[in-house]
Amino acid sequence: MWLRCTRRCGGELFKALAAEVIVDSAGRYQDHEITLAGYACLNCGAPALDLSAVPAELELEAAEDLAPVAVDVLCPICETGVSILPGDECPNCGAALIS
Ligand SMILES: [Zn+2]
Ligand SMILES: [Zn+2]
Numbered sequence: 001m002w003l004r005c006t007r008r009c010g011g012e013l014f015k016a017l018a019a020e021v022i023v024d025s026a027g028r029y030q031d032h033e034i035t036l037a038g039y040a041c042l043n044c045g046a047p048a049l050d051l052s053a054v055p056a057e058l059e060l061e062a063a064e065d066l067a068p069v070a071v072d073v074l075c076p077i078c079e080t081g082v083s084i085l086p087g088d089e090c091p092n093c094g095a096a097l098i099s
Helices: 053-065
Strands: 003-005 014-023 029-041 047-050 071-074 081-084
Touching: 029 047
Parallel strands: none
Antiparallel strands: 003 047, 014 029, 071 081
């Protein structure tokens, strides 16, 4: 995680907007659990953005946009070298090819 203030005020501390703090019977802090991914800058109060999550989402979208790439295989039935998309049949003899 890499939190950054959306106002770029330079604040280095952030608070979780929704977190459960686990305490023991004496009320002492034991652990915490972020129940909602939302943070605010402690310095100016602006929402904080998790920059480490952004590139991953962009990569995911880019992967979905990728068109299937044709591969060169040698058909085992007619022994012809053909260029097909994964899952396609041999354009020469119609045999099912596993690339
Ligand atoms: Zn700020
Ligand atoms: Zn073939």
